[in-house]
Amino acid sequence: MTDVQAPAATRPLVKVEGLQKLFPIGSSRFRAPESYVHAVDGIDFEIAPGESLGLVGESGCGKSTTGRMLVRLMEPTAGSILLQDGDEMLDIAAIDKRDMLRFRRRVQMIFQDPFESLNPRRTVYDTVAEPLTVQRVGSVLERELRVAKLLDLVGLAPADTFMFRYPHELSGGQRQRVAIARALVLDPSFVVADEPTSMLDVSIRISIMDLMLSLAEEFGVSYLYITHDLAVARYMCDRIAVMYLGKIVEITDTEELLSNPLHPYTKALLSAVPVPDPAYKRPDVLIKGGIAKAINPPPVCRFVDRCPMATDFCRTHDHPDLENKGNRHFVACHLVESSAG
Amino acid sequence: MTVSKEVSNDAPILDVRNVVMHYRTEKGDVSAIENVSFSLKSGESFGLVGESGCGKTSMAMALLQLQAENATFKGGEILLNGEDMLKMTPSKVRSHRWSDISMVFQGAMNAWNPVHRVGAQIKEAMDLHIRPQLSHTESRERIASLFEMVGLDPEMMDRYPHEFSGGMRQRAIIAMALSCDPQIIIADEPTTALDVIVQDQILTELKKIQHDLGMSIIYISHDIAVIAEVTDRMGIMYAGKMVETGSTIDVFHNPKHPYAFLLLSSTPSITGPRRKLAPLEGEPPNLLDPPLGCRFHPRCPFVTDQCRTEEPPLVEIGGGHQVACWNWESVPPLSEGLRK
Numbered sequence: 001m002t003d004v005q006a007p008a009a010t011r012p013l014v015k016v017e018g019l020q021k022l023f024p025i026g027s028s029r030f031r032a033p034e035s036y037v038h039a040v041d042g043i044d045f046e047i048a049p050g051e052s053l054g055l056v057g058e059s060g061c062g063k064s065t066t067g068r069m070l071v072r073l074m075e076p077t078a079g080s081i082l083l084q085d086g087d088e089m090l091d092i093a094a095i096d097k098r099d100m101l102r103f104r105r106r107v108q109m110i111f112q113d114p115f116e117s118l119n120p121r122r123t124v125y126d127t128v129a130e131p132l133t134v135q136r137v138g139s140v141l142e143r144e145l146r147v148a149k150l151l152d153l154v155g156l157a158p159a160d161t162f163m164f165r166y167p168h169e170l171s172g173g174q175r176q177r178v179a180i181a182r183a184l185v186l187d188p189s190f191v192v193a194d195e196p197t198s199m200l201d202v203s204i205r206i207s208i209m210d211l212m213l214s215l216a217e218e219f220g221v222s223y224l225y226i227t228h229d230l231a232v233a234r235y236m237c238d239r240i241a242v243m244y245l246g247k248i249v250e251i252t253d254t255e256e257l258l259s260n261p262l263h264p265y266t267k268a269l270l271s272a273v274p275v276p277d278p279a280y281k282r283p284d285v286l287i288k289g290g291i292a293k294a295i296n297p298p299p300v301c302r303f304v305d306r307c308p309m310a311t312d313f314c315r316t317h318d319h320p321d322l323e324n325k326g327n328r329h330f331v332a333c334h335l336v337e338s339s340a341g
Numbered sequence: 342m343t344v345s346k347e348v349s350n351d352a353p354i355l356d357v358r359n360v361v362m363h364y365r366t367e368k369g370d371v372s373a374i375e376n377v378s379f380s381l382k383s384g385e386s387f388g389l390v391g392e393s394g395c396g397k398t399s400m401a402m403a404l405l406q407l408q409a410e411n412a413t414f415k416g417g418e419i420l421l422n423g424e425d426m427l428k429m430t431p432s433k434v435r436s437h438r439w440s441d442i443s444m445v446f447q448g449a450m451n452a453w454n455p456v457h458r459v460g461a462q463i464k465e466a467m468d469l470h471i472r473p474q475l476s477h478t479e480s481r482e483r484i485a486s487l488f489e490m491v492g493l494d495p496e497m498m499d500r501y502p503h504e505f506s507g508g509m510r511q512r513a514i515i516a517m518a519l520s521c522d523p524q525i526i527i528a529d530e531p532t533t534a535l536d537v538i539v540q541d542q543i544l545t546e547l548k549k550i551q552h553d554l555g556m557s558i559i560y561i562s563h564d565i566a567v568i569a570e571v572t573d574r575m576g577i578m579y580a581g582k583m584v585e586t587g588s589t590i591d592v593f594h595n596p597k598h599p600y601a602f603l604l605l606s607s608t609p610s611i612t613g614p615r616r617k618l619a620p621l622e623g624e625p626p627n628l629l630d631p632p633l634g635c636r637f638h639p640r641c642p643f644v645t646d647q648c649r650t651e652e653p654p655l656v657e658i659g660g661g662h663q664v665a666c667w668n669w670e671s672v673p674p675l676s677e678g679l680r681k
Contacts, residue, residue: 058536171624201392202563203621206607210620228536231566231609235618258611272541274566276608278589282570285541 011084012046013222014070014190019043019079019093021065025295038294039065041246042079044322049084049189052216052223054237054254056230056269058291061243063226067192069093070224071109072100083107083190105135108183112195114175118167124151125163128181135186150181153218154211173204177211184215194226209235230273234258242266245294245302248322252329262331265303301334309335352423353380354524354557355404355442360417362403371628373399375581376417378655381525386551386558388572388589390565390604394625396581397561398447401529404559405444406434422524439470443523447530450510453502460484460498463517470521487516490553492546508539515547519554526551529561544571565608569593574661577601580626580636583655587662597658597669599641605675635666643668 021040024033040062047053055063068074070081072092082089083106095103108131111117118127125147132143151159154177167175176196183191193212197205213236216223225236233240234254241251242265250263261267268287275282286308294302299318304310314334322330325337362374374396381387389397402408404419406426419426421437429437446452454462464480475483485495491512502510511531518526528547532540548571551558562568568575569589576586577600585598596602606619623640626632632639638648647667655665666672 058538173624201625202565202604203392203607204624206609206618207620207622210618229609230537231611234611234615235609255615268538270611272537273611274537274540274544274564274570275612276566276569276593276605276610277612278569278572278593280569280612285538287538291536 010048012082013049013051013084014047014224015082015089016043016045016070017080017082019066019069019081020077021062021069021074022077035296038246038297040069040076041294041297043243043246043248045241045248045251047190047222047224050216050220050222051239052225052237054233054240055224055226055243056228056233056240057243058228058269060245060291060293062246063243064194066243067109067194067224067226070190071107071192072103073109101135104131105186106188107190107192108186108188110176110179110183110191110193110196113199114172114179115167115199117179118175120167123164123166124156124170124178127167127178128185131182131186137186146185147181150185151178153184153215154178154181155207156181171204172200173208176200176208180208180211180215184219184221187219188221190222190224192224192226195228196225197232198227198229205232212236230258230270242269245291245297247302247319247332249303249333250329250331251322252327256327256329260329262325262329262336263303263333264307264309264335268308301332311335351382353382353420354422355381355559356418356420357400357404358418358420360400360403360419361415362399362408362412363415364399364409365411365413366629369629372631373412373581373628374403375631377578377581377583378417379576379583379586381557381559383524383557384551384555385574386560386572388560388562388568388575389578390562390568390575391578392563392625394580394628395578397578398529400578401444401527401559401561404527405438405442406431407438436470439466439523440521441523442525442527443518443521445511445514445518445526445528445531447533449514450507450534453505453510453513455502458499458501459505459513463487463498463513463520466517467520483520484516487519488513490519490550491516492542508535508543511535511539511543512546515543515550519550522554523556525557525559527559527561530563531560532567533562533564540567547571565593565604566610577604580631581628582636582665584637584665585663586655588660591660591662594675595662596675597662597664597672598637598666599643599668599672600637602672602675603642643671 019040020042022036023039025035025037027033055066057063069076076093081092083092092103128147128150129143148159151162156162156177197208200208227233237254240254240257241248244265250266261270268285271283272285287306301314301319304314317334320332320334322332325331358378360374360377364371364373377400391397414427426434463484467480468474484498488495488498493509493512532543560568560572572589575589575592576583579600585592585601596605603619603621607621609618626636634650635648635653638644645668653665653667655663657663
């Protein structure tokens with residue numbers, strides 16, 4: 001999986017360029033906004049076909065906003081989201097209503113809370129079949145067979161005992177399986193998964209993660225996997241992007257990120273993750289305070305206030321660009337030297 | 342701040358013995374806590390882990406005698422410094438609550454009253470529970486020192502809850518839990534809603550305070566990594582029963598109950614080799630009608646006929662390590678299990 005990402009060797013499935021989302025504060029019909037929250041502020045990344053990219057960061061860093069823009073549940077303020085479409089790249093950010101239907105067939109989403117994301121008044125069949133109905137795929141019989149097949153695949157077997165149940169009759173893990181079946185019923189090539197296991201119990205979590213991994217392999221799906229849990233990201237993702245206040249600060253292969261973090265924020269984040277071994281002593285976490293909101297942030301490095309290594313150079317220069325430091329390891333920090341390679 | 346109250350060193354300050362608690366519901370009795378025992382020594386931290394619905398929060402509520410109205414105790418005792426809390430009058434229980442045993446609840450940071458200043462809310466708890474009552478100046482001094490202890494600026498006491506971030510609100514909750522100088526704090530998922538960096542700060546703070554004041558803490562969490570970091574001893578609950586208990590090192594390095602074994606095998610980590618995790622098949626049982634015999638047997642890979650009919654007792658397997666399983670000897674060492 002690792003060599004899939006060799007730049008230019010494969011065309012990316014998704015290519016995000018300069019993606020930005022600003023939320024106005026204090027505006028009304030008669031008044032211009034006083035300021036903006038820079039929720040996502042000019043991020044770039046690519047996802048190869050079949051690859052899964054993890055997007056990690058603290059709450060409020062913009063990871064969910066990014067995910068929602070990628071499925072067009074939210075309109076980007078600026079930037080483009082290119083999706084491979086045959087030989088061309090289709091710009092999702094500029095798509096019009098007519099093309100939207102076609103686009104929705106290719107890109108789906110799995111939400112965090114299976115108690116909220118399923119309509120309590122609709123049966124499992126209604127929920128899973130709806131994308132097929134909206135897209136006018138197949139006859140009624142074909143749809144039913146497709147739904148049954150998907151329920152089998154996500155482990156809700158035998159399918160006929162689950163098809164006509166309502167969400168309240170299912171456990172949390174079973175509901176998330178329904179949500180996964182709904183996301184995959186149209187055979188999409190790209191799925192955004194926003195914390196799909198964080199509401200589930202530990203013992204259920206692994207089986208859902210394994211299910212998503214095996215389905216990705218079977219269907220050739222790429223994931224953008226949004227999570228705050230680095231251990232989960234490690235299990236699920238080929239590469240990980242770390243976000244801080246609307247910016248991607250580091251992006252590289254999963255094991256490279258864990259063994260050789262370069263950005264001071266990534267280092268702090270990694271040293272703060274509790275380890276399930278009482279004999280293990282974590283390094284001290286070197287940063288103080290909590291994440292703030294990026295309201296009209298100054299142009300300097302977003303992390304400068306909390307950075308244990310910040311210098312005057314950081315305080316007087318623009319937010320650094322993501323730079324390749326070798327080993328396909330990209331970091332946005334003034335203080336990281338380039339290594340050979 | 343006064344040093345923790347005098348307790349004799351050997352006797353546990355809290356001793357939970359064979360507690361059985363059921364919830365009466367329209368559909369029947371839910372057996373939420375079934376024969377659970379554990380004890381807590383002075384200065385010790387004890388972790389209670391398990392999935393949602395395993396009875397860990399019910400246990401916390403029982404320790405504070407704040408259980409839901411439909412809960413009934415069918416047996417057992419909860420001895421606080423030798424006195425059975427289950428036999429105390431409500432007013433007697435109230436006199437112990439906060440001043441001897443206090444709490445940091447799950448989501449308590451959202452329980453601040455938005456229209457009162459944070460300091461005033463802490464003062465209210467102190468006025469109700471500290472005898473003789475402190476004067477206004479004494480209270481303010483005490484709150485200031487508590488705020489410093491939990492890493493908050495003392496000036497924040499005159500602010501309203503909305504001016505605090507999530508992590509700061511949780512720190513203020515810890516200050517409130519400490520305000521009446523308790524011997525025991527029950528921390529039920531104290532960091533669950535927080536980001537890892539803030540979680541690390543809060544847990545470090547709690548450990549330091551515990552060390553400085555010689556308090557005992559009961560941590561309740563579904564996150565076994567947190568339990569690994571902050572506790573000396575722990576118990577793992579499953580479907581209302583304690584299935585394994587012992588020193589945190591023993592339980593993590595040498596789990597002997599199949600549930601503990603599988604739970605640890607299915608926990609992802611950022612350290613160690615990247616590996617395939619073993620999933621735990623099935624779902625926890627419905628406690629309205631728990632399975633006969635061992636409650637874990639429908640999901641257990643080591644199940645035998647005996648497990649289906651006879652309930653295994655919690656037995657000592659050495660060094661205070663106890664397991665409730667008929668076949669604990671067939672559970673392989675953890676590393677072997679993980680390598681497959």
